[in-house]
Amino acid sequence: MLQTQHQSDLFQLLRIPSISTLPDHKADIRKTVDWLRAYLNQIGITDLQELYAAGMTWESNHPVLFAQKISNPELPTLLIYGHYDVQPVDPVSSWLSAPFEPEIRDGFIYGRGATDDKGQLFTHLAALKELSEEWGEQWPLNIKILIEGEEEMGGENIAALFAQPEMQELFKADYGVLSDTEFLSAEQPALEYGLRGIAYMQIDVKLADFDLHSGLFGGGVRNPANALAYILTNLYDSETGKILIPGFYDDVIDIDAAERANLVSIPHDGAEFLKQAGNAKAPFGESGYSTIERTSARPTLDINGIWGGFMGEGAKTIIPATAHAKVSMRLVANQDPQKVAKLFADYVHEIAPSGVEVSVIEIHGGDGALIDRNSPAMQAAAKSLEMVFGKQPVFTRSGGSIPVVALVKKHLKIDPVMMGYGLPGDGLHSPNERFSLSQFENGIGCNKQFYRALTQL
Amino acid sequence: MLQTQHQSDLFQLLRIPSISTLPDHKADIRKTVDWLRAYLNQIGITDLQELYAAGMTWESNHPVLFAQKISNPELPTLLIYGHYDVQPVDPVSSWLSAPFEPEIRDGFIYGRGATDDKGQLFTHLAALKELSEEWGEQWPLNIKILIEGEEEMGGENIAALFAQPEMQELFKADYGVLSDTEFLSAEQPALEYGLRGIAYMQIDVKLADFDLHSGLFGGGVRNPANALAYILTNLYDSETGKILIPGFYDDVIDIDAAERANLVSIPHDGAEFLKQAGNAKAPFGESGYSTIERTSARPTLDINGIWGGFMGEGAKTIIPATAHAKVSMRLVANQDPQKVAKLFADYVHEIAPSGVEVSVIEIHGGDGALIDRNSPAMQAAAKSLEMVFGKQPVFTRSGGSIPVVALVKKHLKIDPVMMGYGLPGDGLHSPNERFSLSQFENGIGCNKQFYRALTQL
Numbered sequence: 001m002l003q004t005q006h007q008s009d010l011f012q013l014l015r016i017p018s019i020s021t022l023p024d025h026k027a028d029i030r031k032t033v034d035w036l037r038a039y040l041n042q043i044g045i046t047d048l049q050e051l052y053a054a055g056m057t058w059e060s061n062h063p064v065l066f067a068q069k070i071s072n073p074e075l076p077t078l079l080i081y082g083h084y085d086v087q088p089v090d091p092v093s094s095w096l097s098a099p100f101e102p103e104i105r106d107g108f109i110y111g112r113g114a115t116d117d118k119g120q121l122f123t124h125l126a127a128l129k130e131l132s133e134e135w136g137e138q139w140p141l142n143i144k145i146l147i148e149g150e151e152e153m154g155g156e157n158i159a160a161l162f163a164q165p166e167m168q169e170l171f172k173a174d175y176g177v178l179s180d181t182e183f184l185s186a187e188q189p190a191l192e193y194g195l196r197g198i199a200y201m202q203i204d205v206k207l208a209d210f211d212l213h214s215g216l217f218g219g220g221v222r223n224p225a226n227a228l229a230y231i232l233t234n235l236y237d238s239e240t241g242k243i244l245i246p247g248f249y250d251d252v253i254d255i256d257a258a259e260r261a262n263l264v265s266i267p268h269d270g271a272e273f274l275k276q277a278g279n280a281k282a283p284f285g286e287s288g289y290s291t292i293e294r295t296s297a298r299p300t301l302d303i304n305g306i307w308g309g310f311m312g313e314g315a316k317t318i319i320p321a322t323a324h325a326k327v328s329m330r331l332v333a334n335q336d337p338q339k340v341a342k343l344f345a346d347y348v349h350e351i352a353p354s355g356v357e358v359s360v361i362e363i364h365g366g367d368g369a370l371i372d373r374n375s376p377a378m379q380a381a382a383k384s385l386e387m388v389f390g391k392q393p394v395f396t397r398s399g400g401s402i403p404v405v406a407l408v409k410k411h412l413k414i415d416p417v418m419m420g421y422g423l424p425g426d427g428l429h430s431p432n433e434r435f436s437l438s439q440f441e442n443g444i445g446c447n448k449q450f451y452r453a454l455t456q457l
Numbered sequence: 458m459l460q461t462q463h464q465s466d467l468f469q470l471l472r473i474p475s476i477s478t479l480p481d482h483k484a485d486i487r488k489t490v491d492w493l494r495a496y497l498n499q500i501g502i503t504d505l506q507e508l509y510a511a512g513m514t515w516e517s518n519h520p521v522l523f524a525q526k527i528s529n530p531e532l533p534t535l536l537i538y539g540h541y542d543v544q545p546v547d548p549v550s551s552w553l554s555a556p557f558e559p560e561i562r563d564g565f566i567y568g569r570g571a572t573d574d575k576g577q578l579f580t581h582l583a584a585l586k587e588l589s590e591e592w593g594e595q596w597p598l599n600i601k602i603l604i605e606g607e608e609e610m611g612g613e614n615i616a617a618l619f620a621q622p623e624m625q626e627l628f629k630a631d632y633g634v635l636s637d638t639e640f641l642s643a644e645q646p647a648l649e650y651g652l653r654g655i656a657y658m659q660i661d662v663k664l665a666d667f668d669l670h671s672g673l674f675g676g677g678v679r680n681p682a683n684a685l686a687y688i689l690t691n692l693y694d695s696e697t698g699k700i701l702i703p704g705f706y707d708d709v710i711d712i713d714a715a716e717r718a719n720l721v722s723i724p725h726d727g728a729e730f731l732k733q734a735g736n737a738k739a740p741f742g743e744s745g746y747s748t749i750e751r752t753s754a755r756p757t758l759d760i761n762g763i764w765g766g767f768m769g770e771g772a773k774t775i776i777p778a779t780a781h782a783k784v785s786m787r788l789v790a791n792q793d794p795q796k797v798a799k800l801f802a803d804y805v806h807e808i809a810p811s812g813v814e815v816s817v818i819e820i821h822g823g824d825g826a827l828i829d830r831n832s833p834a835m836q837a838a839a840k841s842l843e844m845v846f847g848k849q850p851v852f853t854r855s856g857g858s859i860p861v862v863a864l865v866k867k868h869l870k871i872d873p874v875m876m877g878y879g880l881p882g883d884g885l886h887s888p889n890e891r892f893s894l895s896q897f898e899n900g901i902g903c904n905k906q907f908y909r910a911l912t913q914l
Binding site: 227291309 | 689885
């Protein structure tokens with residue numbers, strides 16, 4: 001199939017396996033940043049910096065790439081955010097094509113990062129490329145671009161950068177935009193006004209220095225996997241879906257009547273939801289709330305991974321030396337991740353069974369956010385979407401976490417617009433991640449429309 | 458260090474990685490059987506057969522090697538049992554020397570199978586080799602040898618063989634002996650008269666066809682790892698250590714006063730027990746019983762392995778598609794593994810949370826056994842141990858499972874003698890498995906003494 005220049009450029013970016021959480025991919029982080037620098041240079045954005053917060057270095061962190069083109073300080077400034085890192089790819093055997101050999105099938109670009117977030121970030125870079133040809137040297141809008149490399153691992157560097165006053169000055173803007181969210185469906189654009197935060201924890205339970213024979217020691221010592229199961233079960237009411245950590249719900253702002261009315265008005269196809277959920281058999285969650293409410297406006301607790309002992313074929317009759325779980329809580333605006341992490345750790349230690357050592361690590365945290373949907377930039381975004389996609393967007397809340405939104409809101413005092421072009425079923429964080437070709441092409445057009453609208457405000 | 462011929466022979470056997478549960482090691486099974494055939498031939502036992510039960514083949518199973526030397530049908534016959542298969546070796550990084558490159562350090566032979574069971578089996582082969590030189594062509598005792606290759610994976614083949622009347626005729630003997638158990642300490646020989654059975658199960662919980670983004674789907678569907686933790690926790694009372702499966706204890710014969718008096722008389726060093734348990738911090742088990750009782754005469758339930766979702770470094774924000782656990786129950790004599798497996802499966806299905814698919818597989822089962830400690834063969838064994846090791850053995854119950862003991866008892870109507878030479882701390886099923894050199898050498902001598910004693914009964 002004949003590729004457009006934009007597709008071919010994006011494919012170059014997708015081929016670099018910039019998995020931020022795996023140390024083996026450090027060289028790919030370098031390649032990705034270099035690729036982005038070259039691309040930005042080519043479209044006339046030559047003021048580039050790789051940023052590290054105080055105390056951080058290339059060895060300890062992945063750089064934040066900052067780029068700007070200030071045509072005239074009197075003009076309004078737009079800050080564009082994206083991230084160049086991607087999630088791991090396991091289980092790799094579930095991919096129909098290799099995760100880092102992007103290919104087009106049935107109108108979709110398949111590959112890790114296709115939609116989260118390389119493909120969506122690239123709709124902005126491509127829009128600027130097209131406009132740079134139209135605008136020439138002097139642009140009617142100042143552009144700042146922040147591209148981070150730790151979004152999938154907690155965003156330590158960018159969070160620390162935003163806390164530094166000189167960086168707040170450097171990033172200062174009148175408007176903000178990012179594309180890391182999704183439409184309700186191919187026919188229904190959406191603008192998100194709420195995001196969940198996160199507190200991501202790890203529990204380690206240790207019995208012994210090595211695995212034990214389950215016949216000789218069974219009945220004599222506490223099995224660490226049994227102990228872990230006990231702890232995990234007591235975090236969460238299996239019947240009602242309520243989280244049992246004391247104080248967990250204290251800071252949650254409940255959904256009021258107006259909010260509920262808006263959320264109820266959003267179309268929801270229960271059968272389609274289950275299909276997108278990997279053909280799950282039934283919905284489940286906190287009692288008293290709808291699926292849309294539970295997946296966007298209510299906090300949750302999920303085991304992200306669990307392991308210990310023998311995981312091979314057949315049988316091995318051991319008591320595991322250790323057992324482990326990764327557990328994350330999605331938080332809503334006003335819940336403080338650090339406070340929740342402490343409540344979690346205190347409670348785990350309190351309920352931990354005797355005879356094993358239990359430790360709790362906070363892997364990362366991020367704030368949730370609620371955005372003003374009536375701001376001029378938000379309304380300009382809504383009009384741009386309607387013009388390009390032919391339908392007014394709905395205003396939704398997302399269940400995901402984009403910590404930078406809370407950072408921008410808090411430190412730059414602006415409400416960034418979340419104008420994402422993903423579609424349900426794109427498989428973020430899953431095998432066979434994809435990005436619709438038409439969303440990609442129309443996304444570029446919509447970004448151009450949005451930038452132009454900002455120059456008219 | 459200069460090796461004896463016996464050590465050098467055993468090292469050849471230990472070098473073959475005959476892990477029965479891993480299909481990749483099928484060729485090593487062949488090599489091991491061939492090695493044993495050659496050794497037996499060399500010591501004058503030339504009537505050799507590789508046995509498969511009806512419906513089984515080399516492709517489906519590992520052969521049982523049967524060998525016999527019938528010098529005179531009027532003489533008494535001894536059946537010697539051992540197994541040539543070994544456990545997997547993970548985590549391989551915890552081994553100080555490679556698991557299949559045996560070496561001697563500080564008076565111990567280190568390597569997978571050193572004590573369980575290649576090293577102990579070999580004390581019999583070496584004893585026969587020495588006696589064959591003394592006895593010449595006509596032995597004063599008929600010898601039958603059964604060496605299986607599926608002991609560490611459930612022993613399907615040998616169990617089915619024992620159920621066939623023509624095999625019961627082939628295996629028929631007056632006495633039985635096996636060395637797959639251990640002393641109380643290097644100074645205190647032991648003869649075991651009780652073994653636990655086992656029911657080894659796997660629970661698979663499925664939510665979806667692929668992992669899901671925990672932000673977009675968290676709160677919308679049942680997390681399979683949370684559901685698995687719930688099931689596992691409800692199998693077992695974390696406080697009292699009692700198993701909660703209805704009917705589980707129905708067939709358990711409780712420990713009576715005489716039995717308790719014997720078990721109480723066995724020396725037990727609590728600190729040493731914890732040291733052998735990989736430096737565990739405290740004992741734990743079913744309330745109302747001592748550690749010796751709980752680890753040998755009471756049934757238990759242990760998670761042998763648990764896995765699902767992301768197990769790498771850092772964070773991956775997914776809801777796992779599936780979660781899994783291997784769970785085994787050690788049973789005491791009179792508990793039927795098939796009945797227990799059904800109670801387990803029924804209960805798991807009954808308590809399984811909604812919204813996920815739960816399936817239960819029985820991986821293998823084996824009967825426990827209680828042996829008459831006053832039989833002539835048992836008394837002959839006790840005297841042989843006292844002569845060679847200088848101390849009367851104590852009579853103990855083991856917490857492990859040796860399904861063949863129950864098979865021999867049931868189908869051949871004899872009480873096999875469990876004359877094992879292992880020591881606590883030998884690391885069966887663990888990294889750095891070892892076998893004491895002096896136990897190895899004295900074990901050979903003790904076996905010779907025992908065989909001679911049998912010819913005098």
